[in-house]
Amino acid sequence: MEGARRLPVAADALLSPSEAKVGARGEGANAAEAPPPLYPLFLNLAGRPVLVVGGGEVAARKVLPLIECGADVRVGAPELNEALKKLKTEGRITHLEGEFQPHWLDDVFLAIAATDVVEVNRAVADEGAARRLWVNVVDDTELTRVQVPAVVRRGPLTVAISSGGAAPVLARQLREKIEQSVDESFGQLAELLRIFRSRIRARFSHVPSRRKFMETLWPGEVGELLRASRLDSARACLIELIEAGEPEGSREGFVSLVGAGPGDPGLLTLKGHRRLQEADVILHDRLVSREVLELARRDAQFIEVAKEAGTHHTTQEGIHALLLEHARQGKRVVRLKGGDPFIFGRGGEELEFLRAHGIPYEVVPGITAALACAAHAGIPLTHRDHAQSVRFVTAHCRNSIDALDWCALAQEKQTLAVYMGVSGLDTLRERLLAHGRAASTPAALIENGSRAEQRVFHCDLASLPETAKREAVKSPALLILGEVAALGRALAWFGKHAAALTALEPAKSTVLLRIDMRA
Numbered sequence: 001m002e003g004a005r006r007l008p009v010a011a012d013a014l015l016s017p018s019e020a021k022v023g024a025r026g027e028g029a030n031a032a033e034a035p036p037p038l039y040p041l042f043l044n045l046a047g048r049p050v051l052v053v054g055g056g057e058v059a060a061r062k063v064l065p066l067i068e069c070g071a072d073v074r075v076g077a078p079e080l081n082e083a084l085k086k087l088k089t090e091g092r093i094t095h096l097e098g099e100f101q102p103h104w105l106d107d108v109f110l111a112i113a114a115t116d117v118v119e120v121n122r123a124v125a126d127e128g129a130a131r132r133l134w135v136n137v138v139d140d141t142e143l144t145r146v147q148v149p150a151v152v153r154r155g156p157l158t159v160a161i162s163s164g165g166a167a168p169v170l171a172r173q174l175r176e177k178i179e180q181s182v183d184e185s186f187g188q189l190a191e192l193l194r195i196f197r198s199r200i201r202a203r204f205s206h207v208p209s210r211r212k213f214m215e216t217l218w219p220g221e222v223g224e225l226l227r228a229s230r231l232d233s234a235r236a237c238l239i240e241l242i243e244a245g246e247p248e249g250s251r252e253g254f255v256s257l258v259g260a261g262p263g264d265p266g267l268l269t270l271k272g273h274r275r276l277q278e279a280d281v282i283l284h285d286r287l288v289s290r291e292v293l294e295l296a297r298r299d300a301q302f303i304e305v306a307k308e309a310g311t312h313h314t315t316q317e318g319i320h321a322l323l324l325e326h327a328r329q330g331k332r333v334v335r336l337k338g339g340d341p342f343i344f345g346r347g348g349e350e351l352e353f354l355r356a357h358g359i360p361y362e363v364v365p366g367i368t369a370a371l372a373c374a375a376h377a378g379i380p381l382t383h384r385d386h387a388q389s390v391r392f393v394t395a396h397c398r399n400s401i402d403a404l405d406w407c408a409l410a411q412e413k414q415t416l417a418v419y420m421g422v423s424g425l426d427t428l429r430e431r432l433l434a435h436g437r438a439a440s441t442p443a444a445l446i447e448n449g450s451r452a453e454q455r456v457f458h459c460d461l462a463s464l465p466e467t468a469k470r471e472a473v474k475s476p477a478l479l480i481l482g483e484v485a486a487l488g489r490a491l492a493w494f495g496k497h498a499a500a501l502t503a504l505e506p507a508k509s510t511v512l513l514r515i516d517m518r519a
């Protein structure tokens with residue numbers, strides 16, 4: 001095992017005093033005597049005979065990973081299911097036909113009992129024990145001596161998780177967590193190191209210098225290139241570093257421009273999450289929610305750069321300077337922006353700046369406010385009957401309002417998603433009406449879209465500014481204007497404004513749904 005560290009959980013501390021006192025009879029006493037931990041091993045099964053007893057689905061599930069690991073798999077059962085039959089036809093398993101025979105165990109290395117008959121599983125376990133064989137009995141912690149862990153694989157790297165049978169579901173959940181936070185680049189680097197192992201050993205024969213070299217790879221340029229899916233460049237870079245024969249000295253920084261989504265942490269992408277976990281420095285807008293920031297690496301440096309309208313605490317130039325300063329120190333910088341970095345986020349300007357200064361970067365998109373607000377207000381942005389197109393517009397100050405093509409924006413049967421629009425609603429209404437949009441065009445104002453405190457207000461174009469004023473709609477808020485906005489009254493499903501869905505008595509075979517329009 002490499003670097004395993006067991007954080008002891010004192011069973012006593014988890015028991016109440018009465019449970020601990022129950023004595024030999026009670027659960028408490030059993031629970032207090034936590035069994036010793038399992039000893040983890042990784043088996044090389046290549047070419048080794050392994051017996052699986054059982055011909056059903058459970059057995060088939062056990063067989064596939066064994067084949068993958070190169071084992072010589074024998075499946076003992078009176079009958080095989082379709083999947084196993086196919087493997088037999090393909091010559092990938094041997095079928096031992098009939099009821100379990102103890103001699104099946106004679107020359108195997110490992111046996112797995114995977115039948116649904118307890119007696120058969122027990123016989124395999126007992127006969128196996130008599131032969132000092134390793135036997136796994138599926139789903140039976142009492143009988144089994146060998147447990148098969150939940151596994152995460154990345155190339156040659158394998159993470160195996162076991163709860164010793166105490167909590168298989170928890171082990172699976174932990175696996176999912178690891179699955180999400182460990183990206184493919186780990187496996188790719190391990191694979192590269194396997195390929196170049198002897199070259200590295202030859203170039204760095206001194207163990208400490210080899211270790212130092214190895215340590216620079218994952219956080220360094222090779223790792224960065226892999227994380228950007230630039231496999232060929234990563235390979236070339238590794239070769240160059242090996243040839244150079246000394247540890248990478250001055251590592252170049254890297255900037256990830258990451259979209260944080262609208263606030264609900266569930267709407268952050270997996271890739272965005274990984275970048276937050278790897279970051280040395282995170283430069284984030286005020287718009288980014290606390291819940292999203294909590295997903296970042298704890299010891300990263302967090303810098304808030306407030307750039308909302310009216311509060312220019314940090315200018316765009318200031319942000320550029322910060323990006324440059326940290327990247328030049330060789331850090332992994334995450335520039336975290338609300339929604340998507342390329343939608344009214346000045347992401348383009350930041351990339352131009354980075355490009356001009358030779359700093360490598362990547363962009364991880366996020367869910368933009370229009371998509372999130374529409375989804376959480378039950379407003380389809382397009383709809384066959386109501387809107388054939390959708391436009392994302394911003395109208396936060398006079399200049400940007402004047403620059404818009406009002407003729408195009410006022411067309412009917414299209415949806416406008418207006419960002420940063422709360423303060424310019426009077427002008428917006430005046431221009432749209434002047435260009436022929438109907439006063440009765442439905443509108444919805446969505447404040448804090450996707451967040452627990454989301455508020456949605458439905459009105460029409462005519463009453464838009466008054467509605468915003470009456471309800472004191474605050475930033476961040478998005479306006480959705482167009483025929484589709486009305487659909488949200490009936491389709492809302494999220495938060496306080498969810499439309500009530502009441503099922504009526506089913507009439508014969510038809511189920512009728514009544515949608516309460518008052519919400």
Ligand code: SAH
Nearest residue numbers: 339340345368369419420448449476477478
């Ligand atoms: N890049 C961001 C937009 C930045 S502009 C994105 O892609 O979403 C900021 C504007 O986005 C706000 O003024 C508001 O109109 C909108 N916005 C961002 N998050 C929002 C949210 N959770 N609810 C409503 N509007 C939001």
